[in-house]
Amino acid sequence: MIVGVFDTEDQACARLSESIDIMATIYADEAPAWDDLHATHHVKRVNHSELYATGERHVINTAS
Incomplete structure (x- = not known):
């Protein structure tokens, strides 16, 4: 985790x-x-207007 x-x-x-x-x-x-992170890294997105979390058992989310 990076905090800033x-x-x-x-x-x-x-x-x-x-x-x-x-x-x-x-x-x-x-x-x-x-969006620019896609140029240098593998990025997975969570569209919060469609769902809160994703992944197996919905444990991946970006909301705090």
Whole structure:
């Protein structure tokens, strides 16, 4: 887990793409700010307008 405070999700995206191992899977919500992560990482998305969680037994979610 990486914890940080950013003014925007775009700033967070830039920091995360530098900090997360290239082999890691990133779980993100549907916000467009996370789209750029697809260029460098394997990203799985949770669209909260459609569902709260995903994965086996619905244990993967990005809501806090």
